[in-house]
Structure formats: structure tokens, C-alpha cells
Amino acid sequence: MTFPRKDILGTQDMDASEISSILDVTESFVEVSTREVKKVPTLRGKTIINLFYEPSTRTRTSFEIAGKRLSADVINISTSGSSVAKGESLKDTAMTLAAMAADVIVVRHPSSGAPHFLAGHVPCAVINGGDGTHEHPTQALLDLFTIRQRKGSLTGLRVGIIGDIAHSRVARSNIFAMRTLGMDVRVCGPASLLPLEIESLGVRAYTDLDTAIRDVDIIMVLRLQLERQEKGLIPSLREYSQLYGLNLKRLEQAKPDVLIMHPGPINRGVEMAPEVAEGRYSLILDQVANGVALRMALLYLLAGGPGL
């Protein structure tokens, strides 16, 4: 099998068979993390650079762990400790790293489109680790893997994505991929956090949470992106939490076997109560664990491990 892409920039242009193939390859990497010695030689001699212009715990760490479990050399670069702090441009930074023979650059950037721009200027593979409010493809793919792992298949499942849809790259990447896979997607949040044209993506928009979560198989709660809010979009955190916070009482309206997801980090007590985050149907830590396997799969596919 030859992977047909140089880069992973988004889910918008992925078809169903490509997504399914990535999830199948992910399956084969889950077991590595359960071994006593969590390492395979697949990417020995390859170099992976994590270039993060925004904070991250899950994405950056799981790419680092994924690369190391595949025996690649992994280097982490953040803005404060690099020449980015001296004003070096994104393009110059990436070309510099590529000149050191990097095989994969994982980039997170506050500007939508930054990874796409980079991909056109460097010969190595580029993976989008989250760009502005645009896409977070690796999060969506690990979410889909986690749902498939629990439910067996994806087509026909009904998902409610709740919260700050307007600022969420996680929502966009999930909507693109879920619609491609034939899933029924609802989005719900205050009107000020629902983009005007959101239904043109093939989803149904709701402003009432109780209605939105009725009969859904999965509730995906989003982080309220406090760092990206313009003034006045929500009246107060207290009111947001009263109307859109997922708590045990609200969950009584949902299917008894509903699964709960959140990409993290959680604003506890704002978008989700701790009892829900840690409750019996929460998949939040499965998402985190599967993030390592999914990122191992993508690094393997892009960095050309043996057997391709």
C-alpha cells in the first residue's frame, strides 16, 4: 500500500475509504502501547519535528510519544525557545528545519491555513496539529477511531456536537469527516457561537441543548475557547454553563447508552460537570490513549516505514 498524500492538512478532502484505511492502520498500532517495551523499529533513522506556535498538552505530547514508540528522533520546538521569538517567519523557520533533513513537521499555528502554506514550501511531510479556527484533522480522526472502537461502525450514528462551534477547528474537522462517513450530525450552542452558514455543511443546528441531545448516540462537548472569544458573544460563563453545561440531570434526556466525548482541555464546571467527564459513559481518556495510536499510524504512513 502506498499512501497517496505528502501531507495531512485536513479532513475536508478525505474520502470515506481513505478515512477507513487510516483507522484500520491505527488499529494495528494500539497494541504497541500495551507492551512492556512500547517500541517498534519502524521509523528508525527518521526525524520528526513538532513546531508549536500555540500551547498544547495532548497533541504535542502524543506526537512525541508516537514518534518515539516508532523509534524516530523527535524534536520539539516552541515559539519562546526558538528564533521565532526573534521574529523569524513561519516559512523561514520551516525551511530551516527542512534543510536539517526533517522527514515530518507537525505544526500548530493560530492562523488558519498556516500548515497548508508550509506544505507548499517544504519537501518533507507536514501534519496539521491545529490551525486557527480551521481544522484539527488528527483530533477528528482519533475521535472517529474511538467511536468506531466502541460502536463497531460509524455510518448512521447520530452525534451532537455541543458548544463553541464558531471557534472550533475540532468541530469543523469532525463535521467534514462524519458527513463523509454518513453520520447524522447535530450542532448546538448559543446563536452567537453558531456560524450562520453551518447547516450548509450538512448538519442540523440547535440552540436548545435538551432538544439537541435527544436520541443521539454520541455527545461531543467542545471547550469554550476563552482565548478566542470576542467581547459579548456569551453573556457570562455562569449563564453559558446553565444553558449549555452538560450535567447528570441533562443526561437523563439522552439515550441510556449515550457516549460522552471532549477533545480537552476541559473547562470543568463550565461546559461539562466533573461527574460527566469521569462518568461511566465518558470516552475522554480513550480519546487521549487512541491519540497516540492514530498519530503513530499517520507518522508511519507519511514517513514511509518499511512495508508500504
Ligand code: CP
Ligand atoms: N485536543 C487538543 O488539541 O488538546 P491540546 O490543545 O492539549 O493539544
